[in-house]
Amino acid sequence: MKKHTPSTSTTQLAFGQKPRIPWVSKWRSVHLSLPEKASVAVVGGGPAGSFFAIRLMRRARERGKEVEVVIFERKQEVCFYRPAPFSSWEGCNYCAGGLSPRLVEALRNEGLEIPEEVIESRASEIIVHADWKSIPLAVPEGRELLSVFRGSRPRERAMRYVNFDTWLLNLAIEQGARVITAEVVSIRYSDQGNPVVSYRSPDKSEENAAVPDESAIRLSGITTSTESTREFDFAVVASGVNRRPGMDVRSDPLLATLGQMMPRFRPPKVRRAVIVEMTDLNEQLRVIEGELHFxxxxxKELHVEMASVMPKRGWITTAILGKSVDQAEPSSLLKIVEKFLELPHIRRLIPYRSKLVPRCCCNPNMTVGAAKHPFGNRIALTGDLAIARLYKDGLYSAFLTSSALADCVLDCGIDERSLRRKFGKVVRQMEADNRYGRWIFRLSRLMLGHPTLSRVLYLAVIMERMTTPRERHRLAPVLWGVASGDASYRASLVRMLHPSSIWQILTGGVFVTIRDVLTEHIFGLDWTGIPRYMTGVPVERVEETRRALFAVQGLEPPERAPDVESMFSIRIRAGKQAVLRQLGAFGDPERQYLKPRLLKIRRLKGKPNEVGTVIRYDVPLARLHFSVALEKVEPERYLLYRIVEGLGEGGILAFMLDEFRPGVSLLTIYVGFDFPRGRGMGRIGWALARWLFPDFAHHVVWNHSLCQIRRLAELDEG
Known part of the structure; x- marks a missing residue:
């Protein structure tokens, strides 16, 4: 190893300014292959660098090829010793830490099973927020959506040195890679055309990292200016766009030296994000475990284009992008977070008694474009320094680009033409897909943020869920693919603009919205001050619930569904007793829910939630009435009312309570009855009654009442 005495000037040039390198034209058109006993430098020990090293060394070993891989990482490793399964990052890697289903599947296909101690949470659903109501999307069977911490921050969390990047880097080391704790300051070509890496590191850091000692090595930072150089057969730059968080990629010194080696190279377009890690002093986050919010x-005051909220055990990670972030000074980041948490739709998702305290906040770059010509002879860029999937799935993008680059190096060559042909094709494909992504996010942002359009979209998705079997859904899979990163943007846009999707939005969205608004007006239902939550139930659950209710009564279920059958459910962040207290007010004159115009509901006899209680419904305008009697009570499980008089006699009104998760109850309401057939004029009268009380009227009235019950029960519990 020799001290850095470059033969070619490392004076920084502007991107696009061509340096004078006399041998470049001679080597540019020559095919170059990775030689036997090749040496490969990887600048950056994050996921992109680790993915490349793992793939390259595995495939090289399969082919009987000897390759030395040296990873340069400027952050300090700790706990780098044999008894511990991980070497760990000291610091933050400026990422929210979401792992998409496609990445989890790809890692598993590579035989890389993420350890349980690295996984912070497994999402059971994505909740897509919209102005009217949020739309929960269950994670499909066989898919996994995980969250992790990328680095050792926040400092206050337990086991902070166990994290995703550490695990990946350790896998690369197990495959034979060596890690040098050093900051790469420049890369240049030698006179022979090989990349020469210049780096600064603490004294003996290379030896310490390459040969693990039995005691932990803890390095607080690069405090010396020892500069070394080494020549390699191939160099991969995977240092990302945040060597310093929020850096100007066009003036970064390392990228400037790459511009000298690759005159046509241009860094990718980036924009700033805010990422904050918060803890809850009151430990209420368990009620939103398993959720991922999109x-x-x-x-009007806070312009947000994209954000996510991700619970991680006792922590919650929030990432925000938008014009307000683009224009913000670093000193105002926490104010942006505070404004974000005060948004009405964000207040609804945060548990009432939570006291969130930021412990870690950064303002990193996020890649939103593709680098131009991120390759040259014997050198290439990977990860988000080359390209990233627009606003989504940066880790999966790193896996794709790094895997493609490793395959190209072994199968095609390491000259610029070979890299452009195979590796460049992957970058171009991702760039093309991102163009579709921009249209998707424009359309979805318009729909989700608009009061009327968001109601149309919500009702279209929910009506599909309530009337169509899951395997035939069209709208929900589109939202799932966009929110989770589990589908290409092109495929999502094609499905979004398919005639069947548009027809469902018109019939299940526009028409139903108009119908529901008119029904709310007729019954005098006012949403002012009432938080709105989803109440629709999948069609598969309705028959299952009907069978369960008849089983509770010791009866065989009927062969057909009743004339009128409706079912609604709502999650309530309160215990069952708080919900039962609200159900006990059913029929009370002082109740604060189920008070529609044109309908009088009163208790004739009995006490709240006691068997024998009778409640009467009157429709004075139509001179119709019916009464329901509480026939069966299963403590904290069922309240089963039977229609004992009038319209729908013999039918069922049932309230069911389940524990959805600790601290969250699920209240379900089932209504099912047959209309009398009648004879002569009576038949006409009952037909008129059926017209006056269609299924959707029950849905509109109970939808409003359930949202009121949730609010009251949660306030009741404090």
């Missing part, structure tokens, strides 16, 4: 709108 947000695309803010307010």
């Amino acid at each position: 947000i695309q709108y803010g307010s």
Whole structure:
């Protein structure tokens, strides 16, 4: 090893300014292959660098090829010793830490199973926030959506040195890679055309990292200016766009030296994000465990284009992008977070008694474009320094680009033409897909943030869920693919604009919205001050619930569904007793829910939630009435009312309570009855009654009442 005495000037040039390198033209058109006993430098020990090293060394070993891989990482490793399964990052890697289903599947296909101690949470659903109501999307069977911490921050969390990047880097080391703790300051070509890496490191850091000692090595930072150089057969730059968080990629010294080696190279376009890690002093986050929140709108004062909220055990990670972030000074980042948490739709998702305290906040770059010509002879860029999937799935993008680059190096060559042909094709494909993504996010942002359009979209998705078997859904899979990163943008846009999707939005969205608004007006239902939540139930659950209710009564279920059958459910962040207290007010004159105009509901006899209680419904305008009697009570499980008089006699009104998760109850309401057939004029009268009380009227009235019950029960519990 020799000290850095470059033969070619490392004076920084502007991107696009061609340096004078006399041998470049001679080597540019020559095919170059990775030689036997090749040496490969990887600048950056994050996921992109680790993915490349793992793939390259595995495939090289399969082919009987000897390759030395040296990873340069400027962050300090700790706990780098044999008894511990991980070497760990000291610091933050400026990422929200979401792992998409496609990445989890790809890692598993590579035989890389993420350890349980690295996984912070497994999402059971994505909740897409919209102005009217949020739309929960269950994670499909066989898919996994995970969250992790990328680095050792926040400092206050337990086991902070166990994290995703550490695990990946350790896998690369197990495959034979060596890690040098050093900051790469420049890369240049030698006179022979090989990349020469210049780096600064603490004294003996290379030896310490390459040969693990039995005691932990803890390095607080690069405090010396020892500069070394080494020549390699091939160099991969995977240092990302945040060597310093929020850096100007066009003036970064290392990228400037790459511009000298690759005159046509241009860094990718980036924009700033805010990422904050918060803890809850009151430990209430358990009620939102398993959720991942996807947000695309803010307010007039806070312009948000993309945001996510991700619970991680006792922590919650929030990432925000938008014009307000683009224009913000670093000193105002926490104010942006505070404004974000005060948005009405964000307040709804945060548990009432939570006291969130930021412990870690950064303002990193996020890649939103593709680098131009991120390759040259014997050198290439990978990860988000080359390209990233627009606003989504940066880790999966790193896996794709790094895997493609490793395959190209072994199968095609390491000259610029070979890299352009195979590796460049992957970058171009991702760039093309991102163009579709821009249209998707424009359309979805318009729909989700608009009061009327968001109601149309919500009702279209929910009506599909309530009337169509899951395997025939069209709208929900589109939202799932966009929010989770589990589908290409092109495929999502094609499905979004398919005639069947548009027809469903018109019939299940536009028509139903008009119908529901008119029904709310007729019954005098006012949403002012009432938080709105989803109440629709999948069609598969309705028959299952009907059978369960008849089983509770010791009866065989009927062969057909009743004339009128409706079912609604709502999650309530309160215990069952708080919900039962609200159900006990059913029929009370002082109740604060189920008070529609044109309908009088009163208790004739009995006490709240006691068997024998009778409640009467009157429709004075139509001179119709019916009464329901509480026939069976299963403590904290069922309240089963039977229609004992009038319209729908013999039918069922049932309230069912389940524990959805600790601290969250699921209240379900089932209504089912047959209309009398009648004879002569009576038949006409009952037909008129059926017209006056269609299924959707029950849905509109109970939808409003359930949202009121949730609010009251949660306030009741404090």
